Amino acid sequence: xxxxxxKFIKYVKYDTRSDEDSKTIPTxxxxxxxxxxxxxxxxxxGMKDVFLxxxxxxxxxxxxxxxxxxPTIGFIAHMDTSPEISGSNVNxxxxxxxxxxxxxxxxxxxxxxxxxxxxxxxxxxxxxxxTTDGTTLLGADDKAGIAEIITAMEFLLQNPKIxxxxxxxxxxxDEEVGKVGxxxxxxxxxxxLAYTVDGEAIGEFRxxxxxxxxxxxxxxxxxxxxxxxxxxxxxxxxxxxxxxxxFPEKEIPENTEGYEGFYHLVSIKGKVxxxxxxxxxxxxxxxxxEERRSFTIEKVKIIxxxxxxxTATIEITExxxxxxxxxxxxxxxxxxxIQAMKEVNIFPNVEPLRGGSDGARLSYMGLPTPxxxxxxxxxxxxxxxxxxxxxxxxxxxxxxxxxxFAEI
Numbered sequence: 001x002x003x004x005x006x007k008f009i010k011y012v013k014y015d016t017r018s019d020e021d022s023k024t025i026p027t028x029x030x031x032x033x034x035x036x037x038x039x040x041x042x043x044x045x046g047m048k049d050v051f052l053x054x055x056x057x058x059x060x061x062x063x064x065x066x067x068x069x070x071p072t073i074g075f076i077a078h079m080d081t082s083p084e085i086s087g088s089n090v091n092x093x094x095x096x097x098x099x100x101x102x103x104x105x106x107x108x109x110x111x112x113x114x115x116x117x118x119x120x121x122x123x124x125x126x127x128x129x130x131t132t133d134g135t136t137l138l139g140a141d142d143k144a145g146i147a148e149i150i151t152a153m154e155f156l157l158q159n160p161k162i163x164x165x166x167x168x169x170x171x172x173x174d175e176e177v178g179k180v181g182x183x184x185x186x187x188x189x190x191x192x193l194a195y196t197v198d199g200e201a202i203g204e205f206r207x208x209x210x211x212x213x214x215x216x217x218x219x220x221x222x223x224x225x226x227x228x229x230x231x232x233x234x235x236x237x238x239x240x241x242x243x244x245x246x247f248p249e250k251e252i253p254e255n256t257e258g259y260e261g262f263y264h265l266v267s268i269k270g271k272v273x274x275x276x277x278x279x280x281x282x283x284x285x286x287x288x289x290e291e292r293r294s295f296t297i298e299k300v301k302i303i304x305x306x307x308x309x310x311t312a313t314i315e316i317t318e319x320x321x322x323x324x325x326x327x328x329x330x331x332x333x334x335x336x337x338i339q340a341m342k343e344v345n346i347f348p349n350v351e352p353l354r355g356g357s358d359g360a361r362l363s364y365m366g367l368p369t370p371x372x373x374x375x376x377x378x379x380x381x382x383x384x385x386x387x388x389x390x391x392x393x394x395x396x397x398x399x400x401x402x403x404x405f406a407e408i
Contacts, residue, residue: 026056026173055183056173074194077145078175106134140376145197181361206353208324
């Protein structure tokens with residue numbers, strides 16, 4: 001296996017799920033454990049100024065080896081994996097020379113990765129694919145990005161005749177729960193621009209993304225003996241169902257694409273006495289995003305008007321904004337990335353990111369940071385997979401971007 005694949009297989013063994021409800025920084029111990037290992041690896045390959053912050057962010061430098069002034073480039077990936085599905089005891093399966101047919105991930109549980117449901121699989125016929133064993137996610141989001149960045153840095157360190165400017169790398173914690181920007185030190189990172197290596201399929205390039213907010217709603221009920229419930233019981237579960245039915249049926253992830261926004265009911269937990277709902281609110285357009293926030297608040301007001309003040313409470317937290325508003329002012333960093341892909345024979349797929357990345361928060365903090373592909377598919381899922389070809393090409397793109405900046 002190539003170095004990037006060896007690194008990736010090693011990294012996915014670390015359980016680095018983040019936890020939205022945790023009060024610690026970072027939100028889980030597993031991230032710190034992994035961060036310490038990565039910091040040591042960066043030192044061992046020859047990176048300079050390796051630094052691990054209390055928040056679990058790693059930074060390191062590859063110093064310039066040319067005299068002329070060129071922009072300092074950053075490459076960023078996140079260490080945590082989604083809390084939506086287990087990232088413990090990840091057991092990657094390697095499928096060589098993929099034949100285009102169903103892949104049995106777990107025979108005992110009849111879990112199958114099929115091109116009928118995931119037609120993109122057929123793009124990798126003849127290639128090597130790494131999948132899950134059907135019980136956990138894989139962790140390509142974003143340990144593939146970490147492996148690709150470190151592999152590129154190691155290549156440059158081993159080939160000092162290749163000219164490059166100063167390069168900064170960072171591996172961040174808690175991206176999946178939207179907390180990177182809370183503790184990332186932009187001044188210490190000291191880069192003119194950056195790219196996250198956090199996208200999905202080969203060729204994907206994103207410099208615009210959702211505006212995003214998280215809405216947590218609590219419905220307060222009152223429980224009594226059911227046989228004596230008339231005029232006394234307030235069933236929070238039933239009221240929660242009523243609230244859910246107020247949201248537009250077509251404006252959900254299952255029914256939207258492209259630039260269409262949505263409301264996503266992430267979880268609903270409760271009993272008669274209390275029910276908690278968690279929504280994601282997403283839209284690319286600033287005005288429509290604010291309208292969605294207002295819509296959600298208004299529906300809670302309707303519940304309180306019908307059932308009494310305090311029946312429902314809502315807390316809305318903004319997570320990130322559309323990075324396009326900040327990146328268009330320095331569009332050349334987009335042009336260079338697209339040129340780099342073309343020069344290594346990859347067709348650039350420039351579409352809006354129906355999600356977020358470290359780059360969204362960082363762009364608003366003053367570090368313009370579009371998103372490069374890492375190569376994976378079906379992130380946050382037991383059906384997650386990645387092609388080794390895509391990972392190797394991601395390394396080539398990183399190196400080509402560095403080369404093009406050195407020529408400025």
